[in-house]
Every structure is written in C-alpha cells, then in structure tokens.
Amino acid sequence: MAGFFDCAFIVGNFLAAWVIFGTSKLPTDWSWRVPYIIHVPFAVFLLVAVFFVPESPRWLMTHGRKEEARAFLLKYHANGAVSDPMVDFELQEIQGQLDYEYAHEGATWKVVFGTPGNRHRIACVILIACCQNLSGTAIIAYYYTGILKLVGITASGQVTGINAGQSLTS
Numbered sequence: 001m002a003g004f005f006d007c008a009f010i011v012g013n014f015l016a017a018w019v020i021f022g023t024s025k026l027p028t029d030w031s032w033r034v035p036y037i038i039h040v041p042f043a044v045f046l047l048v049a050v051f052f053v054p055e056s057p058r059w060l061m062t063h064g065r066k067e068e069a070r071a072f073l074l075k076y077h078a079n080g081a082v083s084d085p086m087v088d089f090e091l092q093e094i095q096g097q098l099d100y101e102y103a104h105e106g107a108t109w110k111v112v113f114g115t116p117g118n119r120h121r122i123a124c125v126i127l128i129a130c131c132q133n134l135s136g137t138a139i140i141a142y143y144y145t146g147i148l149k150l151v152g153i154t155a156s157g158q159v160t161g162i163n164a165g166q167s168l169t170s
Contacts, residue, residue: 010167010170013167013170014167014168014170016035016167017160017163017164017166017167018164018167019034019035019038020035020160020163020164021157021160021161021163021164023035024156024157024160025157054072055068055072056072057069057070057072057073057090057091057094058094058097058098060072061091061094061095061098062098066091069091069094070087070091073087073090073091074087077090140166144163145159148162
C-alpha cells in the first residue's frame with residue numbers, strides 16, 4: 001500500500017487537473033465548487049470505511065487479543081487455511097518483538113543509532129524523504145502560478161490547461 005501511494009497520487013492529480021481545467025471554463029462560482037463537490041463522496045466513503053478496517057494483528061496482540069490477531073492473519077495471510085505454518089511463524093515474530101520491546105522499555109534513541117545497520121536504515125529513510133522533496137516537483141507545485149505569470153501566462157484557461165498537460169506527462 002505504501003508503494004501504491006505515489007501511483008495513486010499521480011492518478012488523482014491527473015483527474016483533478018483535468019476536472020479543474022474543464023470547470024475553469026464555467027463563468028460562475030461553480031468553476032471552483034464542482035472540484036470540491038467531486039471530492040465529497042470520496043471523503044465520506046473514507047470516513048465510513050475507516051470503521052470497517054480491522055485492527056492490525058500487532059495492535060491486537062499488544063492488547064491481549066491473540067485469537068483475534070490469529071484470525072486476522074488466517075484470513076488475510078493464509079486465505080483461511082487453519083493450519084498454515086506461516087501464521088504461527090508471524091504470531092511468534094510479533095510476540096517476540098513485543099516481548100523485546102517490553103524488556104527494553106527504557107531504551108533511548110541510542111538503540112536506533114547504535115549499530116551500523118540501524119544507521120544505514122535511518123540514512124535510507126532520510127534519503128528517500130529528501131529525494132522526493134528535492135526532485136523539483138515541490139518547487140513547481142508551490143510556485144506554479146507565479147512562474148507562469150513571470151512568462152506572461154495569466155488566463156485561467158491557459159494556466160489550468162498547462163497544469164492538466166503537466167499532470168499528463170507525470
């Protein structure tokens with residue numbers, strides 16, 4: 001799901017840009033209202049759907065609900081196969097990690113940076129975040145209309161058209 005985020009963002013950006021381009025031709029307040037109204041059903045769906053998303057097995061085990069965690073893993077990781085050894089392995093891993101965390105409850109940030117492997121992982125996380133922000137897309141997004149004004153493009157149809165075209169190339 002985390003990897004799918006960037007793809008979903010690009011598809012959503014594409015659809016939003018073209019909706020805004022299409023509604024920019026409307027001479028009334030509906031030119032900005034329609035894009036917001038289109039977002040409402042998706043937001044309402046998420047507000048309702050969040051109550052049907054099951055808790056994670058780790059959270060369940062943290063709160064002493066091991067059988068529910070097992071049922072979750074059986075359903076989503078073993079397709080309901082009751083005797084799947086992978087589910088038992090995952091439960092043991094979760095419990096082992098929880099036991100370790102309870103035993104080292106007073107651990108400090110020194111643990112995170114204490115080994116070369118952990119420092120490497122932290123560096124990878126920081127590098128990914130920085131590269132996403134330094135790719136140039138943030139600068140274009142933040143200063144987009146200002147840049148277009150500098151080159152003489154101020155008509156809303158042109159601005160939204162260029163934005164829609166840019167989303168297509170993305």
